Amino acid sequence: MSHYAIGVDLGGTKTLTALVDGRGEVVARVRVATPTTGPDGVIEAIVASVAELSTRSGVAPRSALGVGVGAPGPLDPDSGVVFEPPNLPGWRDVPLAALMAERLGVPTFVENDANAAAMGERWVGAGRGVDDLVYLTVSTGIGGGLILGGCLYRGASGTAGEVGHMVIARGGPLCGCGRAGCLEALASGTAIAREARLAVESGRPTVLSQVPPEAITAETVARAAEGGDPLAREIFAGAAAALGTGITNLVNLLNPALVIIGGGVSRAGELLFAPVRRIVEAEAFERPGAAVRVVPAALGDDVGVIGAAAVVYERVRP
Template sequence: MSRVYDIGIDLGGTNCRLALVDDQGRVSEGARFSSRGFSRGGELITRIAAECRTLMDQVAGDGDRIGAVGAGVPGLVDAQGQVVAAPNLGVLDGVAFAEELQRLLEVPVAVLNDANAIAWGEKIWGAGRDLRSFLTVTLGTGVGGGLVLAERLWVGVDGCAGEFGHVNVEPEGRSCGCGSRGCLEQYSSATGILRSVRTALEQGRPSLLATLSSEALSAAEVGRAARQDDALAREVLQDAGRRLGQALAGVANLLNLDGVVVCGGVAESLDLLMPALREELYRRAFERPARRMKILAGALGDNAGILGAARFGRDPDVVWTA
């Protein structure tokens, strides 16, 4: 009996990854290439289409076929799959991504924001399976958010909902690439955590991290130092957790969710963030929604975006809008 696969695409500002996904959520590695160096969005889409065709030929050789293609992209995406704005991949600004890729592949194509793809992957296959309504928070280079309400993705009137990283936690704080100041992203992302560490080291604070080169310093190293009881590392992670708890308190009061699923590289240090996160959450939110809202680590790792995009390609009607 022939099988039907979907192709999931995880497109970032640095790399693009494609993979085959079967109906049991099993991922078969496909291809990875740099998403940098393309002068036009059409060139990037043409390269993605070529990699998709390779996968399509691969399964056809086994008598199988591709049902749909789904892509998660780092930017705002409207209901038609057009990229409204992609700050870290500007060649896609204004590009009708879904339409162009579908024209080249002649199979159904659906496109969504990358954090929404992660949220949907965790809903179908991961930590969100038993949650009806939850927020997925991605703590990586930036802070992303994907919102699942009543078991469907909520993307907002213009497809711009879920930008959790740009919730303000410090009115006159650090300037942000979005044009505002004091966004959560500037404190609780990997980038924000490293900025806090570097500022403290420049001020002469002692730390195990001072022995590392600038290239070697990473959020993972901050986590390792904190586990060795390094005071500076623990302080920075506690501050990141406190800011995250502050923002989540507003979410708890506003939406009364079942839970929050935390993904991304910084999530490896979630246990170190949790004491300050919970203290701030319980201090600022009403007790019942705060206690209701479970804080869970994502279960799918790097495959969350691939899985969510692939499933979305098959069933794009899971989106709520207004």
């Protein structure tokens, strides 16, 4: 008999819900805008998405092994309580796993979204079969998940893996977390766009000055860099250098076999990966540096739902 898990990728702006089989294949998926009316509205939306999946696939929700939810932290994966994520307004100490299990009648598990993504990449993505890996997602922010010795590493209070808040440049640009010089403040999509806007404002010659400031994103900067714009190249190189330094620290600290980079900014491809690899090669200690590969994530936009399903398959043995 085939097994199914329901994976939910709960984000600040959109929520993707999918039926995922035991081989990590997405059988059906539903995407909705995340309601901004607080937890009740979000749970309603997920329940409706699960019903829609059932209609499309003919698989009854109750026959699924369970529901996994990858949610923004901070949260407690053991109790399934989501504390107070900055990008989910109105949420405070929500027992999400218990509330969802009650509505859907199947076991429900909650995991930090970046940890879930790391588990998904290890299950059926770029990290298949690798026991020691670091997953980074570089998008509006920078998140991460650590798989060490074959297990997700959560740390003493479940908060491990905040790779985006390693301080790379003391006294550097202000980070969303309130400190200065974090990797996220130097290499995230938000940071790349901010640097480009500041440079345009300061009058530096660049094709980006033809773009309205509010329309400048990491993607427009990447495209300008690919087109040879010197300023865009400089900004992207700065972000890649910070990322390379952060990854070098992780390589020396953890000696992973693999560093997987996902998230929107990773779509810049070699523009990002080539300098990151160059820095890691030049600066990491010899043995861990020789042992590590830095590769793009493989699961694209499905990483969140596949990772959330991986959480279910890990906790419920079919």
